[in-house]
Amino acid sequence: MRLLNWLSESADERPDAVQINGRGVPWVELRRLAAAVADDLHGLDRVAVEAGTDLATVVGVAGALLAGTAVVPVPPDAGPRERDHLLRDSAAEAVLVPAHGKCRGDYAGRPRIPVDLTHRSDSTRPEPDPAGTALILYTSGTTGAPKGAVLSRRAVAACLDGLADAWGWTPDDLLVHGLPLFHVHGLVLGVLGPLRLGSRLHHVGRPTPERYAGAAGSLYFGVPTIWSRITAVPEAARALRSARLLVSGSAALPAAVGTDLAALTGRRVVQRYGMTETLITVSAHADGPHRPDTVGLPLPGVRTRLVDDGDVPLPADGETMGELQVCGPTLFDGYLHRPEADAASRTSDGWFRTGDVATIGPDGWHRIVGRAATDLIKSGGYRIGAGEVEDALLAHPGVREAAVVGIPDSDLGQQVTAYVVSDDVAESELIDFVARQLSAHKRPRQVRRVDALPRNALGKVQKSQLTTE
Known part of the structure; x- marks a missing residue:
């Protein structure tokens, strides 16, 4: 073909x-x-x-x-x-x-x-x-x-x-x-999807809620920022009820946004996972169950595994966090002119090191915790997923956006630190709010208010910019 x-x-x-x-x-x-x-x-x-x-x-x-x-x-x-x-x-x-x-x-x-x-x-x-x-x-x-x-x-x-x-x-x-x-x-x-598979394509230009609502599509792609803006305009979100599938990717979809979108559109959002180097490797299925905090199952021919810092395989028990490694037909051929980087990205038995932290359930469902460098926080002997703390913060009615990072700390190793776009909510209130929802050791030790989180063109939060401020 x-x-x-x-x-x-x-x-x-x-x-x-x-x-x-x-x-x-x-x-x-x-x-x-x-x-x-x-x-x-x-x-x-x-x-x-x-x-x-x-x-x-x-x-x-x-x-x-x-x-x-x-x-x-x-x-x-x-x-x-x-x-x-x-x-x-x-x-x-x-x-x-x-x-x-x-x-x-x-x-x-x-x-x-x-x-x-x-x-x-x-x-x-x-x-x-x-x-x-x-x-x-x-x-x-x-x-x-x-x-x-x-x-x-x-x-x-x-x-x-x-x-x-x-x-x-x-x-x-x-x-x-x-x-x-x-x-x-x-x-x-x-673009290449429609050119290969035959679906019609309507690129709306600037992705406003009104343009998404007026396009009358059956299949919609968006990043969390787009979906968040659509849920803020309920009449635009309700116009998507005729679609059969809404897909979110490029960053984790906050649970609150997924819940609001489902209530307004009657559609559970399908999430998927991939990288430039691997293309898309894991996704939920349109006709299968949807789990808001997961990205689904491996695509045909793709294999995945979790490993610790020494590349030792970890159990797929739904709880143990480790680096996600993948292999299969969607992987890239290598980095151009970068043999050292290419060698470092692969294991001796051919698996690609994604650098992402995940859990895999006994049934094969994947949950992405975040980047190993920024989203797996090692604090006081605990391994804490930044995304879990972010979701807890976003459940507070006064918080609109949240990013959690580990800041070097002489006592804990790393200190859980949150950056939030919020109403005038006291730092102590947010810390206590998280501690009531999660284990006490997962609470932020510090909450910093910001006007906006730094994001790239696809809406991903650039946490490295937060940690260098």
Whole structure:
């Protein structure tokens, strides 16, 4: 099967099969537009794509993949230093940019290939090698410049097929979302998913509650920030009752948001888990049970395990926390030009070290506690999951957002410290509130009020910025 199977094979001429930020095209026309881009690439090995939320981005990515050219998405808001690093590190030979409109950067002297939405082609070409590179996605760690994760066409296909199985994702669906098109969530799931599986796609542009409500989709993707804003506008949330599936990812969905969303929409939110390096590996199923505090079961072909600090396997008893390791067909091929980082990310028997702390139940259900570096707090001999404390804080009616970290402490090792966006609630009240809900040793020793939590483009809280303040 071709990677973009539906795009390559469909004879569907329905208008607005793919609609991006107000501009739509039928499948047949999208294929012809992408074929014209593929013609312009002339066998280039890899190409950067200026990844805005526009039709030109979708056409450019699709055209490169039809041509067998690896895609390096460049965030539209990337500064000169970041943009230069992505281009030089990836050795992108050219940059696909919109033919009309302002170009966002100089792109280090690379040739620019315009994506002209008036040009079409009926050319065809053989399907590239499934082992070939589809995407080089840059992911930031805690130190150093972003690393390029090399993802094969085979891995992308395995991820999307696994999600189609878990979510019952078919050409009858209309997928709605407003996610950035340079990450796994928005680009791989949110664009390549429809191009492979055949669902129509409506990207709403800026993801406001009103735009989500007005799209009349059957399948919605969002991050916790989006879902939280939707629940704050009850009439918008109630408009999603006709959807069959709401999916949340890229960060943990606060329990209170999931509860409110279920009450307003009549739909339990499906959560899933993955990383740039692994794509999506674990998810709840559309037709199965939903457990608000978990991310589900491994997708077909994916294996998972928990280990301690010495890589010794831990029991899947639903209580024991350990680092989650995964292996399977969705894993990346490695970090570009980073053999040391690549070696450090894998065990000697081939498992990928996610760096995430989780529990696995006897029935296989996974609960993600958080990042080992920031979300597993070792305080006074106890191992405390930051997410559990955050959920407890968010249950207080005066707390709107919460992030919990471990701050170095000479006595405890780490001190449980909370940052909250809240009404005028006393620190002592919040500490006592958590202590009444959880074990006393899990209570925050300090609560700091902030105006906002630092977040990235997908809504993930950047805890490293809190701990360096």
